[in-house]
Amino acid sequence: MRALIAEDEPKIAKSLKKGLIAETFSVDVVEDGDSALSYGRSEEYDIIILDWMLPGSMDGQAVCEALRSEGVKTPILMLTARDSTEHKVAGLNSGADDYLAKPFAFDELIARLYALLRRPRNLLGKALIAGDLSLDPITKTVNYKENLIDLTAKEFALLEYLMRRSGSIVSKDDLISHVWSDDDDVLPNTVEVYIGYLRNKIDRPFNTDVIITKRGFGYHIQQ
Numbered sequence: 001m002r003a004l005i006a007e008d009e010p011k012i013a014k015s016l017k018k019g020l021i022a023e024t025f026s027v028d029v030v031e032d033g034d035s036a037l038s039y040g041r042s043e044e045y046d047i048i049i050l051d052w053m054l055p056g057s058m059d060g061q062a063v064c065e066a067l068r069s070e071g072v073k074t075p076i077l078m079l080t081a082r083d084s085t086e087h088k089v090a091g092l093n094s095g096a097d098d099y100l101a102k103p104f105a106f107d108e109l110i111a112r113l114y115a116l117l118r119r120p121r122n123l124l125g126k127a128l129i130a131g132d133l134s135l136d137p138i139t140k141t142v143n144y145k146e147n148l149i150d151l152t153a154k155e156f157a158l159l160e161y162l163m164r165r166s167g168s169i170v171s172k173d174d175l176i177s178h179v180w181s182d183d184d185d186v187l188p189n190t191v192e193v194y195i196g197y198l199r200n201k202i203d204r205p206f207n208t209d210v211i212i213t214k215r216g217f218g219y220h221i222q223q
Helices: 010-022 033-042 060-069 085-093 106-117 153-164 172-179 190-201
Strands: 002-006 026-030 047-051 076-080 098-101 127-130 133-136 141-144 147-149 211-214 218-221
Touching: 002 010, 002 033, 002 172, 010 026, 010 106, 026 033, 033 047, 033 060, 047 060, 047 106, 060 076, 060 085, 076 085, 076 106, 085 098, 098 106, 127 153, 133 153, 153 172, 153 190, 153 218, 172 190, 172 218, 190 211
Parallel strands: 002 026, 002 047, 047 076, 076 098
Antiparallel strands: 127 133, 133 141, 141 147, 211 218
């Protein structure tokens, strides 16, 4: 999953990025409202964390309004030190999907992010389900017919994104965009290599075909 953090306080931005990477997100960080709008409108993110008090020609509320007016539907969690009911209402009315006041507990932020990312068609409780394969984004566990599968963080992130798009063919470019950050060293065959890793841990040990290649188009998860 790919996240955009728009936060001008370096310590908070660094802490958020570190925490989200640990949660297997790929993360981009910007420090002003103009960059937040540029990234938000031109890149495809799964979630945007947007600070209200951003420097530049527009603050977070204006960025949120601009993105929504342009048809960007990415879930937006707004962060701010302003915790009055009036400001919460203003933030939500600008198009934000949730609002979290500073200071906040990182565990609460993560819980709110996953709540925004949930899609009922893909979920049974907290887990993503595709046939006999299940993935829990909270506990970071993957099971096939009750057999626990040990994945690296990047393998987990790749499988999670494929399962969130279950039923759809996902292109290589789409996977690179959502699973790897801009500063990752991505080679031409990186996706194929990691798909191979997943097959070695899921398909081959259980003699199944969970991960399907559609040549010329991309990959999808077998239901």
